[in-house]
Amino acid sequence: MVPRGKYPISICMGTACFVKEAEIIVDAFKQQLKIELGEVSFDGLFSIDTVRCVGACGLAPIVLVGEKVFGNVTIAQVPDIIAEFSSPRSTAA
Numbered sequence: 001m002v003p004r005g006k007y008p009i010s011i012c013m014g015t016a017c018f019v020k021e022a023e024i025i026v027d028a029f030k031q032q033l034k035i036e037l038g039e040v041s042f043d044g045l046f047s048i049d050t051v052r053c054v055g056a057c058g059l060a061p062i063v064l065v066g067e068k069v070f071g072n073v074t075i076a077q078v079p080d081i082i083a084e085f086s087s088p089r090s091t092a093a
Ligand code: FES
Pocket: 012, 013, 014, 015, 016, 017, 018, 052, 053, 054, 055, 056, 057, 058, 060, 061, 062
């Protein structure tokens, strides 16, 4: 079993997302959360893994946080995505 955080982050590494530099997005999450793929952040909130095509290639690169889908993700958005789920006022499920 791979450990998962409360908000598991899955970055699509299918072809369309890969060519849109999904790998850079993976690195940005790893740096920001200070964890590697398959690890859980110290606060138990986040884990990172990669998935195959989730069928939303038109919005590549795709990041899933739990059930929520983020499309056209840039590295600049990574801190905002994490903050959205870290906030005590977060309405994220
Ligand atoms: S390759 Fe990422 S959604 Fe299809």
